[in-house]
Amino acid sequence: MAEQLTLPQTATPAAGVRVPSADIYAPKWRNFIFVAPYLFFFTTLLVFPLFWGIWLSFHKADTFSTGKFVGFGNYIRLFNDKVFLQSIWNTFYFVGLTVPALALIGLFLALCLNRRTRSAAVLRTIFFSSSVLSVTIVTLIWRIVYIPNNGLLSIVYGWFGATAPSFISDPNLAMIGIAIATIWWCIGLPMMLFLSALQQIPQDIYEAAALDNANRWQTLRSITLPSIKRTFVLVIIIQIVLQFQLFGQPWLMTRGGPNNLTKPIVLYIYDTAFRRWDLGLGAAASEILFILILIAAMAQYLVTRRKGEL
Amino acid sequence: MTAHIEIKDVVKRFGAATVIDHLSLSIDPNEFMVFLGPSGCGKSTLLRMIAGLESVDEGTISINGQRIDNLPPGQRDIAMVFQSYALYPHMTVADNMAFGLRNIGISADVISARVTEAGRMLEIGHLMERKPGQLSGGQRQRVAIGRAIVKEPKAFLFDEPLSNLDAALRVRTRVELAQLRHRVKSTMIFVTHDQIEAMTLADRIVVMNNRKIEQIGTPMEIYSRPATRFVATFVGSPAMNFVDATLDTSGTNVTARFAGGVSVETDIGSNQLGDGKYTFGIRSEDVRVAPVGQGNAEGVVDVIERLGERTLVYARLGDGQQVVGSDAGNSPVAVGDRIGLAFDGRKSHLFNEAGHAWHARGV
Amino acid sequence: MSHNPAIKGRAFGDRVLLGLVILLAIVMIAPVFFVVALSLKNNQELMVDPNSVFRLPYTLVNYINTVGTSSVFRWVLNSAIVAGGLTIFTLVLSSLAGYGFARLNFPGRDALFIIVLLGLAVPEQAVLVARHQIFSWIGLHNSYPGLILPGLSSAFGVFLMTQYFRAIPKELDEAAMLDNASRFRIFWKVLLPLTVPAQATLGIFTFLGAWNDYFWPLISATKKEMFTLTVGIASTQVNFAQSQGIGFLMAQAVFAGAPILIVYLFFQKYIVTAVSGAAVR
Numbered sequence: 001m002a003e004q005l006t007l008p009q010t011a012t013p014a015a016g017v018r019v020p021s022a023d024i025y026a027p028k029w030r031n032f033i034f035v036a037p038y039l040f041f042f043t044t045l046l047v048f049p050l051f052w053g054i055w056l057s058f059h060k061a062d063t064f065s066t067g068k069f070v071g072f073g074n075y076i077r078l079f080n081d082k083v084f085l086q087s088i089w090n091t092f093y094f095v096g097l098t099v100p101a102l103a104l105i106g107l108f109l110a111l112c113l114n115r116r117t118r119s120a121a122v123l124r125t126i127f128f129s130s131s132v133l134s135v136t137i138v139t140l141i142w143r144i145v146y147i148p149n150n151g152l153l154s155i156v157y158g159w160f161g162a163t164a165p166s167f168i169s170d171p172n173l174a175m176i177g178i179a180i181a182t183i184w185w186c187i188g189l190p191m192m193l194f195l196s197a198l199q200q201i202p203q204d205i206y207e208a209a210a211l212d213n214a215n216r217w218q219t220l221r222s223i224t225l226p227s228i229k230r231t232f233v234l235v236i237i238i239q240i241v242l243q244f245q246l247f248g249q250p251w252l253m254t255r256g257g258p259n260n261l262t263k264p265i266v267l268y269i270y271d272t273a274f275r276r277w278d279l280g281l282g283a284a285a286s287e288i289l290f291i292l293i294l295i296a297a298m299a300q301y302l303v304t305r306r307k308g309e310l
Numbered sequence: 311m312t313a314h315i316e317i318k319d320v321v322k323r324f325g326a327a328t329v330i331d332h333l334s335l336s337i338d339p340n341e342f343m344v345f346l347g348p349s350g351c352g353k354s355t356l357l358r359m360i361a362g363l364e365s366v367d368e369g370t371i372s373i374n375g376q377r378i379d380n381l382p383p384g385q386r387d388i389a390m391v392f393q394s395y396a397l398y399p400h401m402t403v404a405d406n407m408a409f410g411l412r413n414i415g416i417s418a419d420v421i422s423a424r425v426t427e428a429g430r431m432l433e434i435g436h437l438m439e440r441k442p443g444q445l446s447g448g449q450r451q452r453v454a455i456g457r458a459i460v461k462e463p464k465a466f467l468f469d470e471p472l473s474n475l476d477a478a479l480r481v482r483t484r485v486e487l488a489q490l491r492h493r494v495k496s497t498m499i500f501v502t503h504d505q506i507e508a509m510t511l512a513d514r515i516v517v518m519n520n521r522k523i524e525q526i527g528t529p530m531e532i533y534s535r536p537a538t539r540f541v542a543t544f545v546g547s548p549a550m551n552f553v554d555a556t557l558d559t560s561g562t563n564v565t566a567r568f569a570g571g572v573s574v575e576t577d578i579g580s581n582q583l584g585d586g587k588y589t590f591g592i593r594s595e596d597v598r599v600a601p602v603g604q605g606n607a608e609g610v611v612d613v614i615e616r617l618g619e620r621t622l623v624y625a626r627l628g629d630g631q632q633v634v635g636s637d638a639g640n641s642p643v644a645v646g647d648r649i650g651l652a653f654d655g656r657k658s659h660l661f662n663e664a665g666h667a668w669h670a671r672g673v
Numbered sequence: 674m675s676h677n678p679a680i681k682g683r684a685f686g687d688r689v690l691l692g693l694v695i696l697l698a699i700v701m702i703a704p705v706f707f708v709v710a711l712s713l714k715n716n717q718e719l720m721v722d723p724n725s726v727f728r729l730p731y732t733l734v735n736y737i738n739t740v741g742t743s744s745v746f747r748w749v750l751n752s753a754i755v756a757g758g759l760t761i762f763t764l765v766l767s768s769l770a771g772y773g774f775a776r777l778n779f780p781g782r783d784a785l786f787i788i789v790l791l792g793l794a795v796p797e798q799a800v801l802v803a804r805h806q807i808f809s810w811i812g813l814h815n816s817y818p819g820l821i822l823p824g825l826s827s828a829f830g831v832f833l834m835t836q837y838f839r840a841i842p843k844e845l846d847e848a849a850m851l852d853n854a855s856r857f858r859i860f861w862k863v864l865l866p867l868t869v870p871a872q873a874t875l876g877i878f879t880f881l882g883a884w885n886d887y888f889w890p891l892i893s894a895t896k897k898e899m900f901t902l903t904v905g906i907a908s909t910q911v912n913f914a915q916s917q918g919i920g921f922l923m924a925q926a927v928f929a930g931a932p933i934l935i936v937y938l939f940f941q942k943y944i945v946t947a948v949s950g951a952a953v954r
Contacts, residue, residue, distance in 0.1 A: 019377075021366035021371075022382050026365065027780045028778065031777035032780075034769045034773030038766040038769065045823055053800055055803075056802060105697075109697070123695070123698050128945060133885070134887065134902070134903040139907075140910055144708055144919070152707045184701065192945055192948070247887075252907055270888075273801075279806060286802055290796060290798070362850075383850045392847070410854075
């Protein structure tokens, strides 16, 4: 006789309270122990100072005390302070001088040095080497290049019977001098970022282009550059964030002079908070810088997330 | 050591989705049980629940009468072989096997004895000082099994352990696993989506689909008496033929009629069936190719697959439905030929609209 | 092959570009050689004729004076303690937290991780003023903890380690759990050894950053004996045109800069990965 197989029957659910099963992925307070040490330092040394700084910016504070509440007084003082406004302009000017140059020179070097030869490796090493130096050494090197009489520049100009431009004391040249030193110092990172982007372009695209009889210029324009568009934007933003924080170079090369023309925002903060000990005003200035950098950082976040769209 | 595993009315949800729906199952001591089903059917989840890697939302799992689903994975006395093997990459083969034993404070002598024995049994004794990165896929697989064996667990869980091997190695390892299970007396649960692995290794197969068990049975029961249309489709290659048929229940046995007057007398009692539509099912080996005029249907050959020992013939019936029949290995049939088909009614099945099956007495 | 004009043109263009790059490289290293040359010259000779820097005789007298007289050794020691200490603590904190965020579950985990990520966007200058005041209260200025602690709040290490732990297959943890290993043992014995490349990247990045840091040591370490190398060297250079002599100052600079350059030459690959990886994050 034919028969129908019965499906396994399910038992009736047990009555009463069930002892819960073990769940290795369930949230447990105990697991918090692993992140607690870091969070302690994160909270006390980053989160708290961040909000304390905002609080300070509304006070007339000195090193030890908060002083009296002045509302937006510090911010009003800042925007009436010609030196502060000058420092904002100086910062933007400096960013405008360095960031495009860093991006374009970095791209040029990456395009030339993206090959497996020994000489390319040596050249890459040279161009990145300055990046590992501290700002102290970098400014020292460039001051000795720029100073009159004994400087490298004046010696070289002397060979041709000319006088070297004075990159440190000429009001029109001082910031340019700082920019040149900065480009020299920072060129390694953009180059490396471009190089790693170039290496991620699949080789077979180039082979296909070669089969399509594309010449070198066409290949560069229609394959290489479009493939690294995103990196280009990323390099620009990273450099904007970095160069906005300019401090050591003018502080050590020009002290912000001549005539405050090379004084960027961070140097203004340093002067105000740590030399004139007006912590409230310094805090207010640093909040302004924070907002400027935050805008750039947000742009970076958007670029990093939206892969493939740029 | 062995385990009687009792799964009672178990439910598993991921968020709003239920992946295991009130499932119960009993696995006998020393049994080799295979969970078979398509991806996403919940078989791996069920295995991971037994291992303790997933929580159980409702119901219980117990081993030898003791509830284990409330124990952490390490205390269940179970070993698992992962699909990716999950060997510790920075440890040598010997350390990989010894790690679990060291964690429970077993003496060094015992550890080294067990590791050596497992190495000998799996023929990986010469690889003991290598790191997993220096091993081939098949060797890694053995180390993963060795890591399970040295623990002498009550039960072994295998999560598609052969799927990362190439075809030839998979067949060889399958045979070795079959040998191994007779040497290692323990309960084994093996998850796979490959019906051949299931058929060749299992004492019993649990066919799962869509959060539920479709059928539990020995390989031959599953193959010849599939409980549902899903099982009939999923197990066996090629899948069972299904033909829309009208049933004549006037006689003692049901007669199925289809494709312009073809009728096949089945071996299924007419009084067994209720109302509703039925589908006629038959395996390809029970449809013989015959000269035109012999057999109970005719068709035109679409495709021929020569398997060597037999030939599969895909033929189109008068009403356009396709059936697969079989013929001798050296069958002279060619594409486009008109052939006769002999359906063996004693080996036929009927499926109702819900997919439940009735089987002829002959299967 | 060489008859193909396209390839010929390509080779010519290559050479022009290579020449240009080599020229840039010379511009790049000329100032360094100039500084090294100055450091090897007698101060009096330089006063008389600036061009004498390109001529023999060279002397090591400036280096002997540096080693003999200056506080450079103390500053190198300070920098080593600060950078080394910060590196070790950062690796420990970041590894623990990275494992916690990547592998363990606790109430509020995802929200906390997002807050930590937001910490990446906070520039040092936004917290410096407040931090300085807080450290004044506790009296941490002019101490090693005062120089090390601020760096421990950096979210970068936690971010990097979390990403790295997440990339390790979860089956390893699960296998270890079936092997009866505790959470800490899984972290210590199974996963941590696999993160060595990330530890190297983070370690180098942290060390280099701390070694070269200028702003915080400048405002926190005001006593000469607590100067780090960057602050110390800068302090001796303030008005160098009229000081002890250019040669001597340059010797100090070379003494301070050479070790890091040598380290760079040896660990170039790691350093480049660390620095550019940190930038893209």
